[in-house]
Amino acid sequence: MRLRFLFLLLPSLALAHPDHGAEPGKDVHEAVLTGSGAWTYEAVPHWGELPEGKNIGPTHGGVVIDPRTGLIYVSTDAPHGILVYKPDGKLEKSIAPECQGFHAMAVKEERGKTYIYGAQLSGPKPLRVCKIDTNGKIVLEISQATAGDVQGGWNGLTAVTVAPDGDIFCSMGYGEQFIHKFDAKGKHLKTFGGKGNGDGQTSCSHGMAVDTRFGKPRLLVCDRENRRLVHFDLDGNWIGVHATGLRRPCTVSILGDVCAVAELEARVTILDKEGNPVSFLGDNPDKGQWAQYPVPLDQIKLGLFTAPHGLSFDKDGNLYVQDWNASGRVTKLQKVKKP
Template sequence: MKPTALLFLVPALAFAHPDHGKEPGKDLEEAVRTGNGAFMYEAIPHWGELPDGKKIGPTHGGVIIDEKSGFIYVSTDAAHGILVYQPDGKLVKSIAPECQGFHAMAVREERGKTVIYGAQLGGPKALRVCKLDTDGKELLEISKATAGDVEGGWNGLTAVAVAPDGSIFCSMGYGAQFIHKFDEKGKHLKSFGGKGTGDGKTTCSHGMAIDTRYGAPRLLVCDRESRRLVHFDLEGNWIGVHATNLRRPCTLSILGDVCAVAELEARVTILDKNGAPVAFLGDNPNKAQWAGFGIPLDQMKTGIFTAPHGLSFDKAGNLYVQDWNASGRVTKLKKL
């Protein structure tokens, strides 16, 4: 598979910035449009803000959608753990404080019930993969103790994905770059990948998802510091490069034939099935804010990102995007 260049869409960047008849973010009571072509969205002001001026808390994690209930689950590095929202942005509850520090999450239905998988980088039970029900009850744990002596060591855990057969994949994107495969009960099956820039290697296997757009399921991996997405089959064999020239891709969400990519350098990009960009969302013209964890909320504009880290489509095509931010920030992009 050949890498896909982004250069031919450079002119489209002119249409990527939010534009709702006013300067983005100035009127916080009105939605701000962003996107281009068939992928236009409105950023909803004040979505997900907590009551009484409380802060969400540091966001260095992920977003998943429970399609059965419609609830949105947002992981945080704060003591309350995972926040659960209604689609309108109202907080329903918080769950699993012991799962503070979920760096990424995956969701699937098992035996008629929604379950959540988290890759826990920090917090009170750091460096484990944890499976939860939607109330936060722990159902499975994979840790250094249970994983055994895996290749490259058990450190720097950044991502988790679950295949249709229940196989669990987790990535050591802040460590030795190996991806480990486990069966549905947590037994280690194999390891693959490793650090590098060539075929089958990554320089930061930061996020990943199961990609079912090509027949047999594949693993689509964000190779963040190589600024690309790459495919492996579910046995760990290299397939090829899917997209290049991205702005440090952190995670992704697939809906139909398109894939949304959270790019740490202040943008969300939507790619088609061939890896070509079809829309840019919330592109930040202020490079001083790119990948900025400490940007104060009052310096962030509605519809403009600073450091997208986690995101998810819902079934209607709306996007929920989490910025990497010290105070905590989540944006709802409503599909038009």
């Protein structure tokens, strides 16, 4: 564990940071390399920008990919709700304005259709979990009214994910750190976790995903302020620590045997199945920009991050990363194909 922590602190000499003679964020038309080895990426210039220089709106949310169509769904805190992009960065549509403020999202195919699960922290109807179709229609809602008097209260909702059998998990990462489990129809089944830094506890259970890399599915939780990833089984029993020494992990996305971690302190890290880092992406050398919400877009260099908050792999290993940002920022990292 100590070796893993030391490795995370080492400077990543393999990163190719942008330096094209242009001002940060301005007039950059060439892709910028970041990462190393098999996990080398190009940051795509101007991906996802809206016409006429409009901002996409504050981003304090997540990114998911529709496995059936390849469309990218980006949640925002703006009145338009969720933006839907084609892989080339062109805006397809916006959906679900009533779901403005999805802090996290998960995606699942069910009976040949794709559904998005969102944890709504803010917006017109905060503190609810919504299941919506890809046109934004709400088909299930879990709120304090439907959940009942759950342990630790119903506040500070930060994360949601869904198990293969349809069970739904949501986390009160800005509240008392409890994780609530519901069945596919929204019936409360159990509560587990709680605040702390010991086994079975978290300090800001900020994000989570169902992890199927170890046979029987597990819950992989971003224990942000303890700077680690932890595993529970789907009955809420503690399994153990998966990775430590991270820079305030917010969200994870799993592809094959690896997972990508959005770290609020200005970096994305790729971890192998054992929780060891294999590549660092977008590591920002300017610590003054780390975990900063109001950084103007024209002061952020392509290929670097300020506050990664949401991210998702697509089926080809490309990554879409959302910074926590007042104006709104999403970056496509396109995986470099090795000859």
